[in-house]
Amino acid sequence: MSSGPGTEASPTLTTALQARMQRPQRHRLLQGYPAVPLMGPAVPPWTPNDDAGRSERGELRRLFDGTVVDTRASLAALALTRPPSPEAPHPEIQARWAALDRKRLARLEDQAALPSLAQPPVVAVDPTRSLIVGVLPHTQCTPRVEGCGFCTFPHDAPTDKQTRGFIVNTVRGDIAHVLQAESLKGRAVDAVYFGGGTANLTAVSELRSLFGTLAASLDLRGAEVSLEGIPALFTSWFHAPLKMLAELPVRRKRISMGVQTFDRHFIEMMGRQSFGDQSLIQRLVRKCRSMDIGTSGDFLFNLPGQTLEGMSDDVDRAVACGFDQICLYNLVLYKGLGTLWSEMPLLVDAMPSNDAACAHWLSLRTRLLSAGYVQTTLTNFERSDVASGERAFVYERASFSPERTDGLGFGPLSISTFIDSRAQKGLKLLRRKNMSYRPWSGDDLFYVYGPAELRVLFVTRSLAKASFSRAAYTSMFQSEVLDDFSASFSALQMADLINGARNDDVVSLTPRGMFYSDSVVATFATEQKIASERALGMHTTALLAEPLQTAVDYYGMG
Numbered sequence: 055m056s057s058g059p060g061t062e063a064s065p066t067l068t069t070a071l072q073a074r075m076q077r078p079q080r081h082r083l084l085q086g087y088p089a090v091p092l093m094g095p096a097v098p099p100w101t102p103n104d105d106a107g108r109s110e111r112g113e114l115r116r117l118f119d120g121t122v123v124d125t126r127a128s129l130a131a132l133a134l135t136r137p138p139s140p141e142a143p144h145p146e147i148q149a150r151w152a153a154l155d156r157k158r159l160a161r162l163e164d165q166a167a168l169p170s171l172a173q174p175p176v177v178a179v180d181p182t183r184s185l186i187v188g189v190l191p192h193t194q195c196t197p198r199v200e201g202c203g204f205c206t207f208p209h210d211a212p213t214d215k216q217t218r219g220f221i222v223n224t225v226r227g228d229i230a231h232v233l234q235a236e237s238l239k240g241r242a243v244d245a246v247y248f249g250g251g252t253a254n255l256t257a258v259s260e261l262r263s264l265f266g267t268l269a270a271s272l273d274l275r276g277a278e279v280s281l282e283g284i285p286a287l288f289t290s291w292f293h294a295p296l297k298m299l300a301e302l303p304v305r306r307k308r309i310s311m312g313v314q315t316f317d318r319h320f321i322e323m324m325g326r327q328s329f330g331d332q333s334l335i336q337r338l339v340r341k342c343r344s345m346d347i348g349t350s351g352d353f354l355f356n357l358p359g360q361t362l363e364g365m366s367d368d369v370d371r372a373v374a375c376g377f378d379q380i381c382l383y384n385l386v387l388y389k390g391l392g393t394l395w396s397e398m399p400l401l402v403d404a405m406p407s408n409d410a411a412c413a414h415w416l417s418l419r420t421r422l423l424s425a426g427y428v429q430t431t432l433t434n435f436e437r438s439d440v441a442s443g444e445r446a447f448v449y450e451r452a453s454f455s456p457e458r459t460d461g462l463g464f465g466p467l468s469i470s471t472f473i474d475s476r477a478q479k480g481l482k483l484l485r486r487k488n489m490s491y492r493p494w495s496g497d498d499l500f501y502v503y504g505p506a507e508l509r510v511l512f513v514t515r516s517l518a519k520a521s522f523s524r525a526a527y528t529s530m531f532q533s534e535v536l537d538d539f540s541a542s543f544s545a546l547q548m549a550d551l552i553n554g555a556r557n558d559d560v561v562s563l564t565p566r567g568m569f570y571s572d573s574v575v576a577t578f579a580t581e582q583k584i585a586s587e588r589a590l591g592m593h594t595t596a597l598l599a600e601p602l603q604t605a606v607d608y609y610g611m612g
């Protein structure tokens with residue numbers, strides 16, 4: 055272990071860290087700081103009593119740079135120009151219509167005189183930063199049981215193709231609407247990701263149309279484009295999704311498939327029998343290689359009651375499949391999590407202790423490294439020939455590099471993040487499943503980073519790559535990370551979770567610290583004692599459970 059920055063560990067931080075390390079660990083840091091409970095409403099309160107900040111028809115909305123547009127008064131003024139109702143033949147009806155007109159006019163005049171809630175931008179968009187785009191076309195998938203039992207990602211039961219097509223069209227409308235912004239026109243994009251969930255359940259024509267809407271405004275020629283989904287669907291209609299990918303005029307293409315495990319017992323528990331077995335996956339990987347499409351496979355470990363032999367067998371079979379990238383995710387399962395499995399005491403009780411789960415992680419990590427894979431993020435391992443060449447995967451590395459990358463997200467529960475390094479400000483936007491309003495208005499969520507919050511974002515987001523450069527931190531904040539977070543470093547080094555000393559160029563998680571990364575980032579966030587006045591305290595699980603809503607007369611269409 056490297057020597058610490060030389061400050062006493064705070065007893066409060068140490069005690070809190072020990073308590074956190076007893077809880078279930080997520081070990082992936084996907085969402086980025088802050089988590090949902092700290093986020094507030096996307097638009098200012100409509101009235102002083104309107105805590106949720108809803109705007110009834112989306113007339114009050116936020117743009118991707120934080121600007122609030124308030125069109126209520128101008129829309130009311132426009133409506134005032136509407137001619138009064140035509141004269142009714144009967145005098146009594148005429149009088150009623152006239153009364154209604156007077157009421158309507160009075161209401162509109164009130165609205166036209168409303169004080170504007172418009173706000174200037176939060177960030178000046180910096181076109182020299184790299185940009186990545188995530189698109190979740192819909193939240194549907196096809197397991198035979200409710201979800202796959204363990205899944206904490208947005209997922210809903212499949213509907214007919216027409217309804218799904220309507221949702222995808224709504225997402226396409228969001229893209230067209232947001233990309234009207236002049237400051238995004240022609241901006242080069244490093245990577246586009248269609249996922250998570252079962253994005254490959256989307257019709258090929260719809261995926262093409264989503265890509266086309268992006269390409270109409272953004273420069274995608276140098277981008278890596280990924281499509282996520284379940285293995286069997288990539289082979290449907292004579293590999294139509296692969297052919298569509300191969301034809302895209304972009305730099306690199308890749309698919310990401312959820313495999314989870316090869317163990318028949320667990321596959322049946324998940325209802326994934328028809329998702330593709332090892333032989334289908336092996337053929338799919340070969341087919342992709344022949345089409346110059348990269349392949350990535352997601353696997354879970356520490357399934358309830360799973361032995362280390364079982365987990366190791368999954369890793370060995372994944373290596374035998376020939377994936378360019380293998381991703382290992384520690385299963386999160388505890389009572390109250392909100393998944394189907396979390397309501398089954400037999401499964402919850404069969405989960406390993408954190409000590410045992412961490413030992414499994416260390417063993418599987420060593421196994422993958424010995425098989426010739428290189429760890430690129432907390433969960434992702436690329437085959438060494440891929441990692442060192444121009445086929446190296448882009449999206450995750452960029453996503454975990456807040457010093458240089460902004461992110462634009464479309465679709466239900468998508469996240470966007472923009473940073474203005476010069477002003478030391480940033481913003482995060484989360485689109486809810488209620489998509490019947492323009493992005494980002496209605497129920498959507500929002501968070502503003504100041505200098506202290508940006509420092510937490512930098513450290514916690516960068517650690518998803520398992521390490522970051524101290525010089526990159528200093529260049530962004532003109533301060534030293536070991537000083538800014540001295541108490542956290544002391545507590546984390548005492549627990550053997552992090553390395554970082556004045557003579558080290560990088561701060562890095564220890565292999566054990568990778569497993570406890572959830573606890574590590576919470577320690578950094580706690581030290582900054584950041585309060586969020588506008589936090590709604592919403593729980594992520596509550597967001598996932600919301601029904602997906604789209605309006606029939608959607609007015610987000612560009």
Ligand code: SF4
Pocket residue numbers: 194195196197200201202203205206207208209250251252284312
């Ligand atoms: S793991 Fe994938 S297929 Fe299963 S419920 Fe989650 S999103 Fe759907």
